Amino acid sequence: MSHDTTLKEDDGAFIAESRTARDKVQRLLRARDSSIALAAIILVLLFSVTSGGQFLHAGIWPSILSSTAELGIVSIGVAVLMIGGDFDLSVGANFSFAALVMASLIAHGVSGLLGLAVALSIGLAIGFLNGMITVYLAIPSFVATLGTWLVWVGVTLVVTGGSTVTVLRQSRVLNALGGSVFGAGIRWEVIWWILLGAVMAVVLHRTAFGNAIFAIGGRSQAAREAGIPVRRVRVLNFMICGLCSAAAGAVQLGHLQSMASSYGDYYQLYSIAAAVVGGTVLTGGRGSVFGTMLGALILSMLDAGLILSGVSTFWYQAVVGIIVILAVAMHTRLGRTARGGD
Amino acid sequence: MEEQRQQRLRAQGITKKFGAVTAIENISVTFYSHEITGIVGDNGAGKSTFVKIICGVEQPSRGELYFEGKPVRFRSARDARRAGIEAVHQDLGLIESMSVARNFFLGMEPRKGLLLDVPRMRSETRRRLYELGLRNLKSVDQDVGRLSGGERQAISIGRAVAFEKKVLILDEPTSALSVRETAKVFDYMRGARQQGLAVLAIMHSMRQILDIADRIIVFWHGGLVADLPNQGLTEHLLAECIHSGVPPSQIHL
Numbered sequence A: 001m002s003h004d005t006t007l008k009e010d011d012g013a014f015i016a017e018s019r020t021a022r023d024k025v026q027r028l029l030r031a032r033d034s035s036i037a038l039a040a041i042i043l044v045l046l047f048s049v050t051s052g053g054q055f056l057h058a059g060i061w062p063s064i065l066s067s068t069a070e071l072g073i074v075s076i077g078v079a080v081l082m083i084g085g086d087f088d089l090s091v092g093a094n095f096s097f098a099a100l101v102m103a104s105l106i107a108h109g110v111s112g113l114l115g116l117a118v119a120l121s122i123g124l125a126i127g128f129l130n131g132m133i134t135v136y137l138a139i140p141s142f143v144a145t146l147g148t149w150l151v152w153v154g155v156t157l158v159v160t161g162g163s164t165v166t167v168l169r170q171s172r173v174l175n176a177l178g179g180s181v182f183g184a185g186i187r188w189e190v191i192w193w194i195l196l197g198a199v200m201a202v203v204l205h206r207t208a209f210g211n212a213i214f215a216i217g218g219r220s221q222a223a224r225e226a227g228i229p230v231r232r233v234r235v236l237n238f239m240i241c242g243l244c245s246a247a248a249g250a251v252q253l254g255h256l257q258s259m260a261s262s263y264g265d266y267y268q269l270y271s272i273a274a275a276v277v278g279g280t281v282l283t284g285g286r287g288s289v290f291g292t293m294l295g296a297l298i299l300s301m302l303d304a305g306l307i308l309s310g311v312s313t314f315w316y317q318a319v320v321g322i323i324v325i326l327a328v329a330m331h332t333r334l335g336r337t338a339r340g341g342d
Numbered sequence B: 001m002e003e004q005r006q007q008r009l010r011a012q013g014i015t016k017k018f019g020a021v022t023a024i025e026n027i028s029v030t031f032y033s034h035e036i037t038g039i040v041g042d043n044g045a046g047k048s049t050f051v052k053i054i055c056g057v058e059q060p061s062r063g064e065l066y067f068e069g070k071p072v073r074f075r076s077a078r079d080a081r082r083a084g085i086e087a088v089h090q091d092l093g094l095i096e097s098m099s100v101a102r103n104f105f106l107g108m109e110p111r112k113g114l115l116l117d118v119p120r121m122r123s124e125t126r127r128r129l130y131e132l133g134l135r136n137l138k139s140v141d142q143d144v145g146r147l148s149g150g151e152r153q154a155i156s157i158g159r160a161v162a163f164e165k166k167v168l169i170l171d172e173p174t175s176a177l178s179v180r181e182t183a184k185v186f187d188y189m190r191g192a193r194q195q196g197l198a199v200l201a202i203m204h205s206m207r208q209i210l211d212i213a214d215r216i217i218v219f220w221h222g223g224l225v226a227d228l229p230n231q232g233l234t235e236h237l238l239a240e241c242i243h244s245g246v247p248p249s250q251i252h253l
Helices: A004-018 A021-030 A032-050 A058-083 A091-107 A112-136 A141-160 A172-178 A188-206 A208-218 A220-225 A230-256 A267-277 A289-308 A313-338 B047-054 B077-083 B100-104 B118-132 B149-162 B179-194 B206-212 B235-244
Strands: B007-018 B021-032 B035-041 B062-067 B070-072 B085-088 B167-171 B198-202 B215-220 B223-229
Touching: A032 A289, A058 A091, A058 A188, A058 A208, A058 A230, A058 A267, A058 A289, A091 A112, A091 A141, A091 A230, A091 A267, A112 A141, A112 A172, A112 A230, A172 A188, A172 A230, A188 A208, A188 A230, A188 A289, A208 A220, A208 A230, A208 B100, A220 A230, A267 A289, A267 A313, A289 A313, B007 B047, B021 B035, B021 B047, B021 B062, B021 B198, B021 B223, B035 B047, B035 B179, B035 B206, B035 B235, B047 B167, B047 B198, B077 B085, B085 B149, B100 B118, B100 B149, B118 B149, B118 B179, B149 B167, B149 B179, B179 B198, B179 B206, B206 B235, B215 B235
Parallel strands: B035 B198, B035 B215, B085 B167, B167 B198
Antiparallel strands: B007 B021, B007 B062, B062 B070, B215 B223
């Protein structure tokens, strides 16, 4: 076609035009991740003041980052699932159950690697089951996983009698999961969390599969019309979430060398909180891995920050609740600004 | 343009019964490339049933469909889509929370290895929409939720053109649009026609039908009562035909 060249020139002009200052500001505002990063920085500054500088002391960060990693690994899976429009309330039960089985196996002399493989398989299987129940019985995932949560908590209690399983022998696999990195304060679980985040960010934002997840969460009918195998993708999301929960249980086992059914309590709620603080929308279709990682970091910083500021830890849950509400209010507002104020 | 005209979709004696009720009876009509056909008729005249059959949502009780000359049987909307029949419903099949480029390529994403070819998605979307006549789009990275109704139509129509669909069915493409936006959507429809698609549009506004269609078919009480080129027709004649079922040539004013 003869007008191809003029087309390209026009095209270039039109791109240049679109990058106005106002557009850039809007773009930045729309990048929820940047506002979450800002919130995290503000929180650090705030706690530095209220703790009389203790919060900036390097000694406390390894422990903040460890709890961030454990919550963060669960949260990444939960965020992927939520972006696709589903919930998983059974992540905490999955976390404990998988890690308890792994702890018992290793304590009884099974190799660490096999123990880990079994734990991750349990996570995948629980996720698969959650997905099949939700998708093929057409039950809202909130209810379906409320049910499986209670089932797994019950099963775990029956099997362990509620006791703690401690691994007394040395295991290289456990060290590699949650031991300290070359004798430094930081533990391996932090590295695993960051690696998982990087991989999942690429999967979610740079693959057709990730595109399908956003589409299903955005409007599953339209996704189906576009030829996306909606049910299959949703089941896979549950499996990713189950895998992440079990992996988080495994790294915590590596860190603590022990596990009990209660260790996974509250993860189902805090992981949703982390995802939401990180900009994941409850109705699906929006969210990011990086934001969710920051969300987990914010929740863990709150825990440590409150203690160092002399506030009773009993306040932690109340503060998390307030932060979640503030975060949702902020994201809603930013979303509106970005869409041109409707 | 005439010599390029090819048969795209032919319906032969299509009848659809729902129990004892006959929704449409013995419909025979052919749709061609490079042509915009307006489909009109009162509510319940049978036009939606007919459209549902050609896009695979319903199966005919009797009659045959021929796609590019070959007999076809669509068991589902997916079958019809795969063959190249794209139906754009009033919700447009778009996802508001996703960017223009991601919507454009939804389910057909270009890849580089395992990863999305995002630069290509963006530049292809921009080029396709530009070619179709959407020239003032700020960015292909903005969410579809921020676009006007006309711009959204451009994406749906542009998608059908880009993925080389053969038949494009539009359901009330200009309802709820301003006059200016309607004119733009007509441009996009002409763009699709120029690319060789057979464009079918269900529309209620006589005036708009007369503005855009090359040809008009009229449904009345489950039958096809008129199939005419858009020449010498008036809103009045067309309205009369829709209400009485008498072809315009036999209407004496």
